[in-house]
Amino acid sequence: MSNSRGPVAVLGGGSFGTTLANLMAADGVPVTLWLRDAAVAEEISQQHSNTRYLPGIELDSKLRVTTDLLQAVEQAPVIFLAIPSSALRSVLAQIGPLLADRIVVSTTKGIQLPGFVLMSDIIEEAAPKARVAVLSGPNLAREMAEGALTATVVASPDEALCQAVQDVLGGSKLRVYASLDRYGVELGGALKNVYAIIAGMAAALGMGENTKSMLITRALAEMTRFAVHMGANPLTFLGLAGVGDLIVTCMSPKSRNYRVGFALGEGKSLDEAVASLGQVAEGVNTLRVLKQKADAEGVYMPLVAGLHAILFEQQPLDKVIGRLMSAEQKQDVEFAAFMACTPLEGV
Ligand SMILES: NC(=O)c1ccc[n+]([C@@H]2O[C@H](COP(=O)([O-])OP(=O)(O)OC[C@H]3O[C@@H](n4cnc5c(N)ncnc54)[C@H](O)[C@@H]3O)[C@@H](O)[C@H]2O)c1
Ligand SMILES: O=P(O)(O)OC[C@H](O)CO
Numbered sequence: 001m002s003n004s005r006g007p008v009a010v011l012g013g014g015s016f017g018t019t020l021a022n023l024m025a026a027d028g029v030p031v032t033l034w035l036r037d038a039a040v041a042e043e044i045s046q047q048h049s050n051t052r053y054l055p056g057i058e059l060d061s062k063l064r065v066t067t068d069l070l071q072a073v074e075q076a077p078v079i080f081l082a083i084p085s086s087a088l089r090s091v092l093a094q095i096g097p098l099l100a101d102r103i104v105v106s107t108t109k110g111i112q113l114p115g116f117v118l119m120s121d122i123i124e125e126a127a128p129k130a131r132v133a134v135l136s137g138p139n140l141a142r143e144m145a146e147g148a149l150t151a152t153v154v155a156s157p158d159e160a161l162c163q164a165v166q167d168v169l170g171g172s173k174l175r176v177y178a179s180l181d182r183y184g185v186e187l188g189g190a191l192k193n194v195y196a197i198i199a200g201m202a203a204a205l206g207m208g209e210n211t212k213s214m215l216i217t218r219a220l221a222e223m224t225r226f227a228v229h230m231g232a233n234p235l236t237f238l239g240l241a242g243v244g245d246l247i248v249t250c251m252s253p254k255s256r257n258y259r260v261g262f263a264l265g266e267g268k269s270l271d272e273a274v275a276s277l278g279q280v281a282e283g284v285n286t287l288r289v290l291k292q293k294a295d296a297e298g299v300y301m302p303l304v305a306g307l308h309a310i311l312f313e314q315q316p317l318d319k320v321i322g323r324l325m326s327a328e329q330k331q332d333v334e335f336a337a338f339m340a341c342t343p344l345e346g347v
Contacts, residue, residue, distance in 0.1 A: 005029050005030075006029045006030040006076075006077075006078065006168060007029075007031070007032065007077070007078075008021075008024055008029055008030065008031045008076055008078045008080065009034060009076035009078075010031060010034070011034045011069070011073075011079065011080065011082065011083055011091060012034070012035065012081065012082035012083040013033055013034070013036075013040055013041070013050065013053070013065070014035075014053050014082065015053040015054060015142065015279060016082040016107055016139075017033060017035070017082030017083075017107075018033065018044070018050045018053055018145070019141040019144045019145045020144075021063055021080075022057075022063055023144065023145075023173065024168065025062045026062070026171075027172075028062075029168055031064065032064045032065070032072045032076065033064070033066075033072075034065075034066055034067070034069055034072035034073075035067065037067070038067050041065045045064075045065050048061055054141070054145050057145045069091070069094055069095060070098070073095050073098055073099070073102075074098070076102070077102055077103060078103045078164065078168055079099065079102055079103065079104050079105070080105045080135070081104065081106050081107060081108060082107045084110065085108050085111065085112050085119060086112070086285070088106075088112075088123075089112075089126070093126060095126075096126035096127045098127075099126075099127035099129070099130040101130070101131065102130055103133065104127060104132050104133070105133045105134065105135050105154065105165055106119040106120055106123060106132070106133070106134045106135070108282075109136065109189035109190050109192075109193060109282050110193075110285060111190045111289045111290065112285070113288075113289055115293075116289060116292075116293045118187075119134070119186065120132050120183075131158060131161050132156065132182075133154050133156035133158075133161055133162065133165055134154075134156075134182055134185050134189070135152055135155075135165070135169075136152065136153055136155070136185050136186065136189030136240075137150075137151060137152035137153045137241050137244055137245055138150070138240060138244040138245045138248035139245070140248060140252060140254045140255065142254055144173070144174065148173070150173065150175070151174070151176075151177060151244075152176055152177070153178070153185055153241045154176055154177075154178055155178070155179040155181060155182040155184075155186070155241070156180070156182050157182065159178070159180070162179075166178060177239075179239070179241065181232060181233045181235075181236045183227075183230070183231060184233050184236030184241070184242075185236060187223070187226075187230065188223070188237060188241040188242040188245060189241060190286050191223040191226065191286065191290065192223065192249050193249065193257040193281070193282050193283030193286055194257075194283045194290060194303075194304060195216070195246060195303065197257050197258070197260055197264070197281075197307060198250075198261060198303060198306075199215055199216065199219075199250035199251070199258055199261060200255075200258035200259060200260065200265060201261040201262065201264050201265035202215055202261075202265070203253075203261075203262055204262040204263070204265025205265045212251075215250070216246060216247065219246060219250070219303055220237060220246055221334050222300075222301050222302070222303050222304065223237065223246070224237040224242070224334070224335070224338060225301070225334060226290070226294060226301060228338045229297060229299050230297075234335055234338035234339055235339070256277055256279050256280065256281040257283040259273075259277060260274060260284065261273075263276060263277075264311075284311075287304065287308055287311065290304055291305065302324055302327055306321075
């Protein structure tokens with residue numbers, strides 16, 4: 001098995017897996033994309049397109065594709081996972097022991113039950129000897145596939161691992177920054193999806209720019225409060241995987257979570273909003289898991305509680321907004337307080 005620039009396997013042939021694999025293939029990295037659907041694999045290999053997830057994008061002819069999972073991972077020292085959080089366990093169950101000593105990078109931005117299970121936890125359970133990192137940041141797949149200049153973060157306490165991922169993934173269109181705070185980067189990517197649903201709702205309801213700015217800023221305070229309580233470094237939330245990803249997902253109709261929120265704001269039911277999307281919106285499940293955890297830990301998360309009340313407790317929107325606006329008016333910037341009790345390492 002070789003290393004510094006591949007071979008690489010990308011597991012998951014949806015929007016993000018196809019995009020990441022294509023970027024690396026175009027940059028000369030030997031990549032194999034694994035997906036389940038033989039017809040999509042055939043289309044990628046013969047037509048160099050994935051019309052279901054990236055319509056109108058011409059994929060690089062060097063991109064190899066397979067429906068054979070073992071073949072994909074067999075010779076790859078670096079493996080990216082771009083599988084929805086709900087399916088990660090079942091995919092890893094088929095290959096766990098094969099992943100010993102490999103670099104396994106989760107790009108999945110979700111949290112699962114029971115309890116509060118991150119994707120890195122699922123990987124380490126299935127493959128205890130793998131070297132695990134997470135990748136997160138303001139990374140709308142469609143824009144990356146179109147060649148937009150983009151930055152992301154690879155996070156692991158293992159600096160050599162981060163360097164290996166930077167070498168393989170970084171290129172003329174994509175800058176890959178490193179972080180030692182894997183936990184914070186992973187939480188940032190998952191939590192921001194919940195606030196993107198709220199931002200989409202606010203947009204559909206015609207709320208003003210002041211309101212959108214208030215939402216994003218208070219969302220950052222709220223998600224950081226939770227993450228710091230759980231052990232993450234607050235400074236991580238000032239970076240690409242925190243405020244960077246929160247901004248893009250809360251501002252862009254290209255975000256699927258934002259689009260779910262927008263559809264809800266237009267009066268669709270949650271089932272209708274999710275069904276009309278046809279792609280994964282991790283924020284809906286994350287909201288359930290996060291609300292439970294915040295309650296159990298006693299962390300104050302009024303925006304999460306408000307969205308949960310609307311989606312899962314049948315509370316009317318105007319009542320929830322009224323409650324949010326009449327809550328105690330607290331301190332603005334909490335970062336000083338967060339940082340006073342957190343060592344400035346692990347960012
Ligand atoms: N799309 C983006 O812009 C983006 C960016 C960064 C991170 N992510 C994260 O990447 C993850 C994947 O998202 P996506 O955008 O590629 O989703 P998607 O909805 O575009 O595609 C999901 C893919 O997963 C496949 N899949 C579903 N269940 C599977 C299973 N059991 N086994 C194998 N494959 C299965 C589907 O067939 C599909 O190819 C999500 O957690 C998402 O938050 C997405
Ligand atoms: O389309 P979304 O809402 O899943 O967001 C995609 C990425 O996470 C943005 O960084």
